[in-house]
Amino acid sequence: MTFESERPRHEPTPSDVAKTLSHHGHAFHHRSIRAAQDAFVSQQSGWAFHVAEFPVEVRERQTRIDYVLKHRSGRDYLVVECKRVYDKFRRWCFTRVPYERRGNGLTQLIRERVRWSPMANGLIAEIRKEHHVGNTQNLGFELKDDKVSGSGGGNGGRGAIEDAATQVCLGLNGLIEYHLAKSRRCEYTNFDATIMPVILTTAKLYEVEVDLHSASLETGQVDDGQVSKPQEVPWVLYQYPVSPGLRHPIYVVGEEADPTNLGKVLEADYVRTIAVVQGEHFGEFLGFIDRILDLG
Secondary structure: OOOHHHOOOOOOOHHHHHHHHHHOOHHHHHHHHHHHHHHHHOOOOOEEEEEEEEEEEEOOEEEEEEEEEEEOOOOEEEEEEEEOOOHHHOEEEEEOOOOOOOOOOOOEEEEEEEEEEOOOOEEEEEEEEEEOOOOOEOEEEEEOOOOOOOOOOOOOOOOHHHHHHHHHHHHHHHHHHHHHHHHHHOOOOOOEEEEEEEEEEOOEEEEOOEOHHHOOOOOOOOOHHHEOOOEEEOEEEEEEEOOHHHOOOOOEEOOOOOOOOHHHHHHHHHEEEEEEEEHHHHHHHHHHHHHHOOOO
């Protein structure tokens, strides 16, 4: 009989530590913070590291925000979710599917502004729509690469885009709920923040045009000839409908949507823009957002 103390011990090696930290995304997480700081110090962007692993809660769902970047303007925030993915699912593809209000919002970046309102004697939310050069996308999916053997590490396979979108929206709305709770305990008369979610990933990002209307009703398949060649892009502006269970309870003012027009309700109350960014282009993206939002 061999006792535990008599068995040979295998001491951890630096390689063991490196593989584990890489696999769980810790290395990517902290390297991306450094990239953001480098871009800020070099004046490539106005976004500086603010806080990491900030605990939040939305409708009794708890999580921690990977980290928050704050603009030097003092009122603009990026809530960042880091996603290191499996090599087999390292290709994320995005396309445009028309909503009910066809042609609407194609070039709009939608953010949420939360501010103190003297009339409401509390916090209210508003929608900020910014125009940019290029289209937004509203359908994302992972392309499996069968030529890649093994997982290659990472924590994202099929469904990784939806998981990351859910997590970053939970973090963003949790941050808003945190400020709502603070406003109920004290006067928040100077509070004014505009917040945008960002998914930073090791996946390669592609945009593609697909005529889904041409798909067969018998098989549900679309012909190859109705699909353009996917084009790799450094980032994607992804229009994502946030589930009610992830939304903060603050009333959204501004565009009063006709409750009988669900297309307008969708845009006004639920659709928000998530920036999905390749990690290697993070600094470049932060400068791009500065220019698009005219933050200086």
